[in-house]
Amino acid sequence: MSHSLLGHSASTHRAGGSVFVALVALLVLLVVGLMNLRNAALYASESFHQTQVLWVVIGLVLAATVALMDLRMFERLTPVFYWGGVILLLAVLLVGREVNNARRWIAVGGIAFQPSEFIKPALVLMLARFFHSERSPERYTLRTLLRPMGLVALPAGLILVEPDLGTTLVVMAVGFSVMFFEGVRLRSFLILVGTILLLLPIAWRLDLIQPYQKERVRVWLAMKTPQPEGRKKLDKGMQPEQALWAVGSGRITGKGGLQGVQSRLKVLPEMHTDFILATFAEERGFVGCVFLFLLYGVLFAALLTVAVRARERFGVLVSVGAVAIVFWQMVFNAGMVLGLFPVVGLTMPFLSYGGSATISSLFAVGLALNAGLHRGQV
Amino acid sequence: MxxxxxxxxxxxxxxxxxxxxxxxxxxxxxxxxxxxxxxQGERLETLARVSHVVRERIPASRGTIRDRNGETLATDIEVSDLMVVPRYVQDVRGEVALLRDLAVLDASQAEDLARRIEEARAGPQGFQWLLARPNLTGSLCPHDQERMTFDSSRGMLVCTVCGREFQDQRAVIQSRLHELPGFSLQTRAVRHYPARDLTAHAVGIVNEVGPGDIRRSEGRLKPGELIGRSGIEKALDDGLRGVPGENVFVRGAGGERLDPKGLPPPFNELESFAPRRGQDVTLSLDLTLQKAARDALSRHRSGAVVVMDVDTGEVLALYSHPSFDPEPAVLRADSSPTTRADAVLSPLLNKAVTPYPPGSVFKMVTAVAALMEGRADARTRIECRGVLDYKRHLFRCHKRSGHGEIGIVEAIAASCDVFFYTLADTLGLDTLAHYARDYFGIGEFTGIEVPERRGVVPTVRWYGRQGRPAYQPGFALNASVGQGDVRVTPLALARAYAALVNGGRLLRPRLVRARAAPATGSQPVAAPEVTRFLDIPPSVVRLVTAGLHDAVNTEDGTAYPARIEGLPFAGKTGTAQAPETRPGADERLQTWLKEDHAWFVGYAPSRRPRVVVVAFVEHGGFGGQVAAPVARQVIEAYYAEHADEFADLWEDFDREPILDIVPEAP
CATH class of the missing domain: 1.20.5 (Single alpha-helices involved in coiled-coils or other helix-helix interfaces)
Structure with a gap:
């Protein structure tokens, strides 16, 4: 599809190269993810990897469509997307399906999806539109950033109430990424970060953070300082701890396909969704994981390179924001599985099983590619 | 752009x-x-092999209860049951036939088992354990339930008592288990009571814990474990039960057992520990005296006997009749359900610690009260004409013709009611109650280890409370002879009489003589516990004990027919009116319920007493004729057991003046 774009000029050529690299990295990632998911499904004697193929195909078609669409149409529809997304987030709180004490899913015409997945690209478009239309000649200060911060805070707050801490964090990280990319005064940035760090304990005290979320943080802290005196600690800390054991037992070269002990025993929680990386790490070891991270790194770098080829601010920011969606999701998930963060409940892009997550990640890639493909059309 | x-x-x-x-x-x-x-790969890989931590509870064996001579009263016994999982049986007919050939089952049992297995295999319970044969011969002799030892030369189990030989079924099955797929042996602890009904009330029983016990225990009890329900088993449950051990190991990912020691932290810090056996307890009970009490009471429908050491408060006998068999069904020779005495006779009730109207045995208290209050002394003479007209109410003496003019010693011996009515009138109800309760502890809990009830000593205030008859002056007269609303337990009377003759020490009666020290296993004998000292002057004690001696040992005494020549005992008879009705009693028992309670409370020997004996025969009739012979039989058993210690007493007992028998109060 990028064929016609190749060979026009030096810069076009470079952009086309990046698009090609990004596509190759993405396709390899998808293949690796599907193979890994097949093993995870076999451990559980299930066949959801076949369903996942369908989601990937749908996602790729959607990504291609988005990549080739006219970005101006997106710009016009941005407020519709954003406010529609916010309304959906409100709706999910009222009529959403409750699963495990959280309302994250909403059913429209028999198809259930998570509005929080949809709001991420919508927010990116909204922020890009804001910075495109109300461009400040100076670096942005806290006061001038008040409106975009509100645009981030609104969906972030609604998602936090669901509750879905992981997606809240991603939404905030994506919002800050776009703002930071556009340029924020260092002092303002520091004040912002300081405020958030101050707000965290207050949120903890005011019970804005759910008890089970607090428990996860405690478990995570307990993992850092192993004091095994109590049976309680052994039992409660088991889930994330066993993910660590699975990762660690992969050693350097991995146990090989279908040889994962932890995975085979199905003791890993959320083995095929949030903790899919543990299965991969156990089977493929350090070497496999480095290769995987390399693929992600190449994808992000290529997409960022494509992003700045856009002739125009809106396109650049949309692309960067789209990359940020996938990037932060990947970082938070890996950090969670590797025990660097508490368990927040996020999927791994292109590896985890799930329709909403897969389609939304591929949609984001399509969005990121769009700007580079449609140079100067806005 | x-x-x-x-x-x-x-x-x-x-x-x-x-x-x-x-x-x-x-x-x-x-x-x-x-x-x-x-x-950290290597360490984490080891941890990854861990599936979960398993904590196996190792039951602690319950402490043994023995009598003062080391006879076993209650002990744990391991019973092996043959169990089967019906669906795992490969050849029902063949395997059952093998069990019959091994003499584990007889023909009808084999038939029955085969049918039960077939039925279970067809139904949904095919994978659940089925009891194929309980209590395989192994620990106890099937003939007399005594312990068996294994004679390795003949390969047979031999009973230590009857000498009969039995095949060791447990060993036989163990060796052929590979031919019996689906079958397995399981052992469990069962509480064995070799003394059967003899000590049932004192020792008590255990049974399996219920959901309520488990909840209340906060994790200390688990299903299937035993808990004391009555008697010493209940009172000392915590000590007897011991502490279960825990076998901690780590289950590997492939289901294998991993040694925690070979694993990285935290697993290498998991520790197993052995169970700690429950404390052994030695009771003060003497099985010989329990037997004597049972034999003596066996002629009567219902009653109780208490024998207590006057100096230490140790209870040598505590028997309630009729008794029950505490032995679990699996250990009984015929495995039949217990044949229990008629419920109207309350076989489960411990009558030794249940209050009844005492009748004239209470006169000891009235006598002490009157002597100490100065209402009577050695010279007091009162004329008994067989009836006392008190404020137009006639109070009759049991001897209608009257005792004539008598003093306090003869009045106690002959149990003259009019004499004590007259004293009671001058004392009043509250003074009498003061001596009964504050001196002799009647109406108080005695403090014995097993659950007890306490008696009643009415006062004027007591009658003032709601739901009770209004107080009338004549009530003191009734109380003075142990009638009216006075209620005393046999054990409380034993304690009161002991205090009279042991120098004024009101003792806490004790069933527990010694408890094994957890570390050494040594059993230090507990020191006597004095509830309080009674300041009864020796002169008072001498007059009362003279009366108690004469009651048994003079012709006019109410218990004269029950006397023992040569080494006399002393005591007071009692005949208490207590007509009642009970639901479920047939006509014969209704007649019985109208009879008087027969009492005898005494001590033996009459000089330097060693034991106090209470014989209570519920609705037995006249105390001197019914209860005194029961006491005599128990006292004879005591004398026989301690014959050598009494040798010199037998010699010169009669030559010493009777009033010097009691040592001076400290």
Whole structure:
């Protein structure tokens, strides 16, 4: 599809190269993810990897469509997307399906999806539109950033109430990424970060953070300082701890396909969704994981390179924001599985099983590619 | 579009920093991965082999209860049951036939088992344990339930008592288990009571814990474990039960057992520990005296006997009749349900610690009260004409013709009611109650280890409370002869009489003589516990004990027919009116319920007493004719058991003046 774009000029050529690299990295990632998911499904004697193929195909078609669409149409529809997304987030709180004490899913015409997945690209478009239309000649200060911060805070707050801490964090990280990319005064940035760090304990005290979320943080802290005196600690800390054991037992070269002990025993929680990386790490070891991270790194770098080829601010920011969606999701998930963060409940892009997550990640890639493909059309 | 190239330059910095950020974050993740997979990989891989921690409870065996001579009263016995999982049986007919050939089952049992297995295999319970044969011969002789030892030369179990030989079924099955797929042996602890009904009330029983016990125990009790329900088994449950051990190991990912010691922390800090056996308890009871009490009471429908050491408060006998068999069904020779005495006779009730109207045995208290209050002394004479007209109410003496003019010693011996009515009138109800309760502890809990009830000593205030008859002056007269609303337990009377003759020490009666020290296993004998000292002057004690001696040992005494020549005992008879009705009693028992309670409370020997004996025969009739012979039989058993210690007493007993028998109060 990028064929016609190749060979026009030096810069076009470079952009086309990046698009090609990004596509190759993405396709390899998808293949690796599907193979890994097949093993995870076999451990559980299930066949959801076949369903996942369908989601990937749908996602790729959607990504291609988005990549080739006219970005101006997106710009016009941005407020519709954003406010529609916010309304959906409100709706999910009222009529959403409750699963495990959280309302994250909403059913429209028999198809259930998570509005929080949809709001991420919508927010990116909204922020890009804001910075495109109300461009400040100076670096942005806290006061001038008040409106975009509100645009981030609104969906972030609604998602936090669901509750879905992981997606809240991603939404905030994506919002800050776009703002930071556009340029924020260092002092303002520091004040912002300081405020958030101050707000965290207050949120903890005011019970804005759910008890089970607090428990996860405690478990995570307990993992850092192993004091095994109590049976309680052994039992409660088991889930994330066993993910660590699975990762660690992969050693350097991995146990090989279908040889994962932890995975085979199905003791890993959320083995095929949030903790899919543990299965991969156990089977493929350090070497496999480095290769995987390399693929992600190449994808992000290529997409960022494509992003700045856009002739125009809106396109650049949309692309960067789209990359940020996938990037932060990947970082938070890996950090969670590797025990660097508490368990927040996020999927791994292109590896985890799930329709909403897969389609939304591929949609984001399509969005990121769009700007580079449609140079100067806005 | 003029700003186009400017834009590009502007974003170039941002892209560079973004790329640096991406690389930096991915490097941090890779570094973490390196730590986990390369540096700590080996340790984590070991941990990954762990599936879960298993904690197996190892039951502690319950402490043994023995009598003062070391006879076993209650002990744990391991019983082996043959169990079967019906669906795992390969050849029902063949395997059952093998069990019959091995003489584990007889023909009808084999038939029955085969049918039960077939039925279970067809139904949904095919994978659940089925009891094929309970209590395989192994620990106890099937003939007399005595212990058996294994004679290895003949390969047979031999009973230590009857000498009969039995095949060791447990061993036989064990050796052929490979031919019996689906079958297995399971052992469990069963409480064995060799003394059967003899000590049932004192020792008590255990049974399996219920859901309520488990909840209340806060984790100390688990289903299937035993808990004391009555008697010493209940009172000393915590000590007897012991502490279960725990076998902790780690179950590997493939289901294998891993030694925690070979695993990294935290698993290597898991520790197993052995169960701690429950404390052994030695009771003060003497099985010989329990037997004597049972034999003596066996002629009567219902009653109780208490024998207590006057100096230490140790209870040598505590028997309630009729008794029950505490032995669990699996250990009984015929495995039949217990044949229990008629419920109207309350076989489960411990009558030795249940209050009844005492009748004339209470006169000891009235006598002490009158002597100490100065209402009577050695010279007091009162004329008994067989009836006392008190404020137009006639109070009759049991001897209608009257005792004539008598003093306090004869009045106690002959149990003259009029004499004590007259004293009671001058004392009043509350003074009498003061001596009964504050001196002799009647109406108080005695403090014995097993559950007890307490008696009643009415006062004027007592009658003032709601739901009770209004007080009338004549009530003191009734109380003085142990009638009216006075209620006393046999055990409380034993304690009161002991205090009279042991120098004024009101003792706490004790069933527990010694408890094994947890570490050494040694059993220090507990020191006597004095509830309080009674300041009864020796002159008072001498007059009362003279009366008690004469009651048994003079012709006019109410218990004269029951006397023992040569080494006399002393005591007071009692005949208490207590007509009642009970639901479920047939006509014969209704007649019985109208009879008087027969009492005898005494001590033996009459000089330097060693034991106090209470014989209570519920609705037995006249105390002197019914209860005194029961006491005599028990006292004879005591004398026989301690014959050598009494040798010199037998010699010169009669030559010493009877009033000097009691040592001076300290």
């Amino acid at each position: 003029t700003s186009l190239s400017g834009d590009r330059i502007e974003y170039r910095t941002q892209v560079r920093w973004s790329l640096i950020l991406v690389v930096a974050v991915l490097l941090v993740l890779t570094g973490r991965l390196f730590m986990l997979q390369v540096v």
